[in-house]
Amino acid sequence: MGISGFEPSYLVGIDAVRQAHGARLAALTGRRLTGIALVRFAEDGDWYADCPVVLDFEGTRVEICHRTFDELSFGWDTIHTSAAITGWEWSELSPQWSHHDDRLQAFVGLRLLGVALLEWRPGTRDLADGTVAPEFVFDVGRLRITNGLDENSIEVGPTPPEFVRYEPVPRPCS
Template identity: 25%
Template sequence: MLGIKEYEPIFYTDINEFINFHGDSLRQLIGSTIEGIWTVYEFSDGEFWADCPVILVVGGRQLEFCSFNDREIAVTWDRIDLEEKLDWYGNGELNLEWRRNAFGNSSLIIGKQIEEIEVIEMTQEAIDSKGNVLNSELLLNGVGFGIGSRYFSIFNAFDETGFSYLRQDNLIYTKL
């Protein structure tokens, strides 16, 4: 999947299922240090390839976060071989590569200890032409890390992965 050999993540839409499956592993990261963040870039133009998973190396493990659809997230552990060449669905024109600590401000959290972990949800509302809310639903959105006075989250940015260094008022945070 996504040009990564033997990568078959399970995608979640429900926070309870996600926490039941990944909660203990995520909690075990508390007290560990973020050693690096791996992201994918197109070699020729240096463009960040947000459709691919993002890998946090924490406590000697790889937490592999993926947003492939606008309503779901996946986390895998130690499944992606960073040495393996990426082949985006057989497209020979793309030259994708993993880069360590390459996105802006990553130095703010590298080498820092995780003090708390949160699962993030967002509210999605259907609104009619008059501005009335027709219905509202919670969507599983991402994972956040409290790191001393800093904060870092990786989240679903509507079918690709986004990053933030701030908590947002419009999101719901469930501490693990």
């Protein structure tokens, strides 16, 4: 994708994501969301949803990217959002990092109250069945980066009932 530092490691399924990233996601709780970054095209400002969504929590950046119908990658402090995006000779449009998004702006500056991992489990089987999404909880609402069926989707508001909610780190048995 020509994104400096972006080396995705895609995982499939709630157990794999929790094991690989649960503890780091949980450790974000209590931090403020201090910045965001996503890729837009310079010509029209449209969001390119195939590229990662970067959320900065007081210097710890989590980089979220969905691919195909069930793959999810988390990166940690690897993407250089100040670097130009290169290697897009196949496209007539010019991608660039944007640090503004109307859906995300309401959360910038707020303290993160909690994180969950969500697994899509509708009543009937569909293409998204089993996909995993992180959800970030703030006092003004919830923010999810979900699988938009082969790209990222940004959702704000109450958690849809089709999602099963998991703590990022399994609780020990007592």
